[in-house]
Amino acid sequence: YDVLGDVVCGGFAMPIRExxxxxxxxxxxxxxxALYAANNIAKGILKYAHSGGVRLGGLICNERQTDxxxxxx
Numbered sequence: 001y002d003v004l005g006d007v008v009c010g011g012f013a014m015p016i017r018e019x020x021x022x023x024x025x026x027x028x029x030x031x032x033x034a035l036y037a038a039n040n041i042a043k044g045i046l047k048y049a050h051s052g053g054v055r056l057g058g059l060i061c062n063e064r065q066t067d068x069x070x071x072x073x
Contacts, residue, residue, distance in 0.1 A: 012041075016048045023057035030061060030069030 015021055026041055028034040038059060045056050063069055 013044055013048060016045065016052045016054050019052050019054075021052070021054050023055055025057045025060055027060045027062050029064045029066070030072040031064065031066060032072070035072060 016024070024045055026038045028038040042056055045054060049055060061070065
């Protein structure tokens with residue numbers, strides 16, 4: 001997967017800061033780059049959690065059937 005959320009940019013964070021979201025779910029696979037991107041997105045959500053009134057609802061694993069994917073996710 002090509003996930004552009006590896007760097008949380010202004011366009012990504014603006015709806016969070018403006019209170020347009022209450023709960024965010026991250027869809028990812030159990031591959032290392034997807035986990036890296038999901039971690040960065042989670043950090044961005046945490047940064048604006050109080051000011052934007054948003055929280056991370058959870059992670060959704062979109063499996064690709066790779067080795068140890070569920071263990072990593």
